[in-house]
Amino acid sequence: MKILRINMSGNPTAKFEELGEYEGLGGRALTSAVISKEVDPLCHPLSADNKLVIAPGLLGGTAAAMSGRVSVGCKSPLTGGIKEANAGGQAGQVLGRLGIAAIVLEGKPEGNDTYKVYINKDEVRIEKDNSIKMLPNYDLIDRMKKEYGEKIACVSIGPAGEMKLSGASVAITDMELRPTRHAGRGGVGAVMGSKGVKVIVLDDTGTTPRQPKDAEAFKDANKRFVAGLQKHPVTGQGLPAYGTNVLTNIINEVGAYPTYNFKEGRFQGARKISGEVEAELEKQRGGNPTHGCHRGCVIRCSGIYHDKDGHYLTKQPEYETVWALGGNCGIDDIDKIAMMDFLCDNYGLDTIEMGATIAVAMEAGILKWGDADGAINLLHEVGKGTPLGRIIGNGAAFTGRAFAVERVPVVKGQALPAYDPRAVQGIGVTYATSPMGADHTAGYSIALNVLKTGGFVDPLKPEGQVDLSRNLQIATAFIDSTGMCLFIAFALLDQPETNQALLDMLNAFYGWNMTDKDVVEYGKKVLKFERDFNTRAGFTKQHDRLPRFFYKEPIPPHNVVFQVKDEELDQLFNW
Numbered sequence: 001m002k003i004l005r006i007n008m009s010g011n012p013t014a015k016f017e018e019l020g021e022y023e024g025l026g027g028r029a030l031t032s033a034v035i036s037k038e039v040d041p042l043c044h045p046l047s048a049d050n051k052l053v054i055a056p057g058l059l060g061g062t063a064a065a066m067s068g069r070v071s072v073g074c075k076s077p078l079t080g081g082i083k084e085a086n087a088g089g090q091a092g093q094v095l096g097r098l099g100i101a102a103i104v105l106e107g108k109p110e111g112n113d114t115y116k117v118y119i120n121k122d123e124v125r126i127e128k129d130n131s132i133k134m135l136p137n138y139d140l141i142d143r144m145k146k147e148y149g150e151k152i153a154c155v156s157i158g159p160a161g162e163m164k165l166s167g168a169s170v171a172i173t174d175m176e177l178r179p180t181r182h183a184g185r186g187g188v189g190a191v192m193g194s195k196g197v198k199v200i201v202l203d204d205t206g207t208t209p210r211q212p213k214d215a216e217a218f219k220d221a222n223k224r225f226v227a228g229l230q231k232h233p234v235t236g237q238g239l240p241a242y243g244t245n246v247l248t249n250i251i252n253e254v255g256a257y258p259t260y261n262f263k264e265g266r267f268q269g270a271r272k273i274s275g276e277v278e279a280e281l282e283k284q285r286g287g288n289p290t291h292g293c294h295r296g297c298v299i300r301c302s303g304i305y306h307d308k309d310g311h312y313l314t315k316q317p318e319y320e321t322v323w324a325l326g327g328n329c330g331i332d333d334i335d336k337i338a339m340m341d342f343l344c345d346n347y348g349l350d351t352i353e354m355g356a357t358i359a360v361a362m363e364a365g366i367l368k369w370g371d372a373d374g375a376i377n378l379l380h381e382v383g384k385g386t387p388l389g390r391i392i393g394n395g396a397a398f399t400g401r402a403f404a405v406e407r408v409p410v411v412k413g414q415a416l417p418a419y420d421p422r423a424v425q426g427i428g429v430t431y432a433t434s435p436m437g438a439d440h441t442a443g444y445s446i447a448l449n450v451l452k453t454g455g456f457v458d459p460l461k462p463e464g465q466v467d468l469s470r471n472l473q474i475a476t477a478f479i480d481s482t483g484m485c486l487f488i489a490f491a492l493l494d495q496p497e498t499n500q501a502l503l504d505m506l507n508a509f510y511g512w513n514m515t516d517k518d519v520v521e522y523g524k525k526v527l528k529f530e531r532d533f534n535t536r537a538g539f540t541k542q543h544d545r546l547p548r549f550f551y552k553e554p555i556p557p558h559n560v561v562f563q564v565k566d567e568e569l570d571q572l573f574n575w
Helices: 027-038 091-097 137-148 185-194 215-231 233-242 244-253 275-284 319-325 334-347 351-363 372-384 387-393 396-402 425-433 465-482 488-494 496-510 516-536
Strands: 002-007 013-017 052-056 070-075 082-087 100-106 115-119 124-128 153-156 170-172 181-183 197-202 304-306 312-315
Touching: 002 124, 013 124, 027 052, 027 070, 027 082, 027 100, 027 465, 027 516, 052 091, 052 185, 070 091, 070 181, 070 185, 082 170, 082 185, 082 516, 091 100, 091 153, 091 197, 137 153, 137 197, 137 334, 170 185, 215 233, 215 488, 215 496, 233 244, 233 275, 233 488, 244 275, 244 319, 275 304, 275 334, 312 334, 319 334, 319 351, 334 351, 334 372, 351 372, 351 387, 351 396, 372 387, 387 396, 425 465, 465 488, 465 516, 488 496, 496 516
Parallel strands: 002 100, 115 197
Antiparallel strands: 002 013, 052 070, 052 100, 070 082, 082 181, 115 124, 153 170, 153 197, 170 181, 304 312
16 A cells, blocks of 8 residues: 655646555544644645645455545644544545555645546546536536546545635545545535645556455454444444434434524424435435445445435435534425535535534524525525625634624534534533534544443533543544444444454454554544644644533523533543
8 A cells, every 4th residue: 555645736746655654544544644744734724735635444445344434634724723524435445446545635736727637556647627627526527437437436526625615525426426425524625626636536447455464364354343233223224224314303302403503402393304204205206215325335324315206316315414404404395405415515515514504694694594495595606606605615603703693603613513512412522622623423422422322421411421522532533544434333332242343354454463452542643643733733722612602501402501611621632
């Protein structure tokens, strides 16, 4: 496995180099190590000094089930700190088979030209192609298919990334070669746009899967790992049947579903946009609620959503998307939410950031609560790059400042996802302290606070929440580095034998002797890279806080505020 450095300054160049000091790192560990060691923390995120790192996980390109995630890292234009955004799709597997541990985009072109990069087992071509400038993602990928055939995977940006908006995502194509999987958070698409790169086309024709050191032990561990996932009620039943949106009714029921810009914990229209309703509609219209986002996925929580006429519209809108563009804005029309999901994918936008931003715009009086058509029009404004669209496209914090809104749900400039931190205090700790800004995936306390997977910590009380978030943040940093989907954590928390199977797989592949203790040290090392970068970028303990309204405004139906004390938050990274 090698690092491919592509320098976009002057005459763009590409060169391969050994992993060197980055040996043993993959996925998030590799992106965060490169950014922490090589990027000036005080640089402007859109300058030539920033880098964009695209890395498959430690098991990317192998026969390991669930190992196709890809990490995208940079200094974030949204938070000003380090960023790792994570996505499914085919790119992680293809990069692994091509022997690429990471693509590092460096420098910046002088002019306004647009470039595409083509990589196969024999060559790397960097070509100027202004005919693809400002194309939406779906049109762009159709063009790439005509040019390079159907057996490719693409990493691309939409118009939002080219406009360098802080809400811009990086799109990864799925098994059907649709740009539906997004490294969404933190404005990573804007950094790719600043490098002048519109699309990276990956072609693994003529390659084979990466081979383990001990093939028999690897095969046996993989088999045990898959068996564990298939017998767990979340990964074997709930997620395959209803996708991630199975959570809507659950989170609404426990009163943690943020509604009307985090004013209430329950949404009256939640049932209309639930995973159960969505899955039934998909079946009726010829879509599919059970579908993998990449080959080798056995959970298959990524469905296919058709419109009323039975035509493909978008991937199955995920829980976070349905909440952000739905309940949080008072919208209960699943077809309108699906249309907004398609528009975000097409323009290259983070659905969580856009949903939170539209709710802030509604609070400012730009739209009425529940105005789905108005929300759709706002997304079109972003795609067109109008002055209002550029405000919205730069995220919730920017929009809040533009329209003098006091209640803006962000940490380190990044919008909060779909769980209210007052009703689930553990996730509030993760939002506040994660180096990434508000990010549910950084330490998913919902598993224990709500779903009672691997134990139970009372979500309404502050006790035990810091320890819970700390342990989950460490474990997650490791999982994000393997290339595994985070949803495997449900089974790992409940089934020690499945956790051991994952370690056995890594050990058989690399010839390691990794134990649970080593996993903890690995996760801590990743978080140390990230915290160190943020400290040098100017972040202090005061940045590890929720907006003050969460401490002052009780949320119905529980009528509680966020109760974890600042001094406790400051202890989270004191191992």
